[in-house]
Amino acid sequence: MSVRREDDGTTIVLDGHCPVEEAEPLLQFLQASPAACLDWRQCTHLHTAVLQVILAARPQLIGPCGDAWVQRWVASNVL
């Protein structure tokens, strides 16, 4: 599972390759705990659908993003 919630419920972690299917669980986590932080340092590849959830929900991010392209082009200008 590349999306998981830390036990304390305050942090959601994206780990490794995050394909399209991860968009839904990520969204559910963010809906359940809107104040949670998102740690995407271990994420190596982000699918568009997953990024879209992040862009829409705008959680507090713990970075830098492990996906270098996303870090370069999204984390620094868009978010």
Add this chain to the structure above:
Amino acid sequence: MNALHEQFIAEARELIHQATDDLIAMEREGFALERIDRVFRAFHTLKGSAGVVALPAMGLTLHAAEDLLAAIHAGKLDASSAIVDQALACLDQVARWVDDFEAGGALPPSAGEDARSMAAMLRSLLSESGVTETAKKSAQRSSAPAAEGRLPKWVSRLIESHQGRIVDETRESPAELFAFSYEPDSQCFFNGDDPLNLMRKVPRLLAFHAEAHETWPPVADLDPFACNLRLQGISAGGHAELADIFRLVPDQVRLVEVPLEALRLDQAHGADDDDRVGLIRVVIEEQRQVLRAANQGDDMIGRIGAVSRAAANALRYGGLQDLADAIERANVAALSERNAGHLLSALDQTQALLPRASSAVPPDAAVVSGSADAQVEEAERPASRALRVDEGKIDALVNLAGELIVAKNGISHLARRLQDELEDRELARAVRREHDAIERLAGEMHAAILQLRMVPLAQVFRSFPRLVRDMSQRLGKKVRLVTNGETTEADKAIVDRLFEPLLHLVRNALDHGIENPEQRRTAGKAEGATVTMRASRAGDRFIIEVIDDGRGIDPAIVRRRARERGVIGDDELAALLDDQVIDLIFSAGFSTAAEVSDISGRGVGMDVVRATVERIGGRASVISRIGAGTTVRLDLPMNIAMSRIMVVSAGGQIFGIPMDAVTETVRLAPDRVSRIKNNDGFVLRDRIVPICSLAELMKLPQARPPGLDARLVIVTDISGKVIALEIDAIEDRLEVVLKPLQGLLSNARGYAGTTLLGDGRVLLVLDLKEILP
């Protein structure tokens, strides 16, 4: 030719048509802002698509035209006929290029030169007239692929937020820059697409932005699998590579060339820090202006965000991270209190803290502004719901449906045999029932398939406003064209063949029908004449009328000409009423080369109009009143694939006769027939109708001696000539698919075509016009 190119060709033609229509309407009905806007959009979209298929020459020309239209739109230039002329000429040129591109996949070698001279002409109109200083300046820079201010807002925004990097990159290795805006289809995730992956492939990406295509819904309502993103960026990787990356999603991507001057390279040519600081100063100053210009309206929040982003980026680019952070802090404060004051004072502070630059910053320096381009943002047309299908495929369906009907007629024949030969009524009735069901279904299917081939008459009508405009200018006549009923639909094969006859009718109306302005004034008419093209549906046929309010046709002149040219015998001519005389204009040989003019000439007369119309199963007639005008009426079938025929026997053979030629059938008692000269004839409603024997015409032995029994005739009306055709019996009435004669028979005269009968026999269908004397 790949799908992208095909789509480009089809779309370009549509846009050219639309822009032509709008230009002409604009000239006629006044230069309303909305119209200019539409024309501008059409040019703009054309230019964009020319960019996508990499036709720079076309882009250059269209760009010049676009600038001209933009100047009119902005009120810097007064619209005039000269401008409309030039814009139309530009569209003509583009239309020719589209043809070339379709034929050879490329523009002709002369395209570059043509493009430059066309662009120069367009720009000369821009500088000639009372254009303001700035407009003049941009006109002189004619080589610019896109003048500043012409850039869509989103491109300006991208440049603004990544200015530093873009300037750096292009300074190190100059390249053509292209901005792209990609809106992935909302269902794209289901197709396994990952739009971000395309972004990752973009070579030499210099700027990137991602935003919601439609405002994000609350997180609770978000659909994670519906893509709602707009991905934008600027690349220095070259057009070809971008086009290749987006080749599968051309409909979702817009590519815009970013002219280097949009980057204000002139202020950043050197590599030294002074210039860099100077640039930052310019950017910051610009941001201050943006903020000051803002009202406390709804866009305030957006402005604050954009301004702080641009300023912070500029500062980071200059290595001034602390100042950038300060701006971002001010941004947060400004946003939370919805007060731009915080940001404004932070900008002022930044300006003061910037290292002193040795070179002065020009006071008027401004970063690209996307002023008049809100309309460009909205320029996307709604996606067409139409399906483009190759005509050949539809024709194959039409043929199959036709064969099905023939096969169905076979079952009908079978049912009759069952009844006659086996005398099994029960079985015959069952077969008949099934036959009826198949007949209904086959008929519906045939109709549905024919419906596929139906196209609106607008397809032919829409060439005419332009033609009428050009012709009336050349003739020095004032003519307004009114079209009505363009939505009337008919089979494509018919609509396609109507252009020439209609062109001829309209030319005639303009050339011969409509008087000079002085003549019209003298006659007490309005100087501006009206030509109306009107289409309407009448049952399973449709009518097109070409009506002018000109001088009308003088029967006396027609009589004289007909006599001079021997179109008709003198006796016959004398017997004709005035209304019938006018019809002689359709006779072969009536119009001669002597009256061939530039406009309606080419040696084709009205006879060709009638012949063409009759070949597709139509009829042409004319009504005219001296001084009041002329109406030519074409009565046409909606489709030609099915014909109703009457199967008759004569001389021991059967023939088909098209029903549209038959007005009635009459059984004549011997005493009704009288001998007139060498011919038999009878009186039908006070009119003498000659009788011809079909057997005799077909050189067949007479089945029975004429005289004693009642004689059966069908009365035909061919081009107003009424003749009774004697036959032995009427066998059947059928709806058939008429096939033209082929092979050895293709030159045989007298036949309209053949069809297969239910029992497998071939039925020859007669062309009465050719066989009747």
